[in-house]
Amino acid sequence: MLNCMELRLELVNGDANHWRRYHLAVHQDLFGEFELVINYGRIDTPGRTLRQSVGSETAALDLVRNSLKRRLTAPNRLGAAYKIAHLVADDRSIRQLSGTLERFDWKWDHRLNLVAA
Numbered sequence: 001m002l003n004c005m006e007l008r009l010e011l012v013n014g015d016a017n018h019w020r021r022y023h024l025a026v027h028q029d030l031f032g033e034f035e036l037v038i039n040y041g042r043i044d045t046p047g048r049t050l051r052q053s054v055g056s057e058t059a060a061l062d063l064v065r066n067s068l069k070r071r072l073t074a075p076n077r078l079g080a081a082y083k084i085a086h087l088v089a090d091d092r093s094i095r096q097l098s099g100t101l102e103r104f105d106w107k108w109d110h111r112l113n114l115v116a117a
Contacts, residue, residue: 004028005064005089009071009104010043013080019043022071022082026060029053034060038067061096068100081105 004027011020023039033053041047054060071082083105087094094101 005093006086007064007068007084007089008086009082010085011074011078011080011082012043013078016079018078018080020078020082021047021085022067024064024067026064036060036063036067061093065097065100068097068104072100072103 005025007024009022009024011018011022019042021040021043025037025039027035027037029035033055034057036052036054038050038052039047052063054063075081081104084101087101089097
């Protein structure tokens, strides 16, 4: 069961002055609901925060998958790709999102930064 998941993506394109970050977090609250929190904006700024509550783990992972699929279109829209900078999730969640996560590059060697909760 998914208790917590955090993923941070970064996009840097100095030529186009793009310095973006996209942070996804999924947490289960005391009532058993799952909350997806998305914080995005320019790197080193507070950015904007969106919150969405869903009733099941499957629905939460579907929201994460859909958000990540949109980030995969960045090269066409922004001229650079997002890279995974940080990922903390349980093994089951990583397996369920693996098809989408595998399409991202890692900011550095992911074997050193992949933390299984």
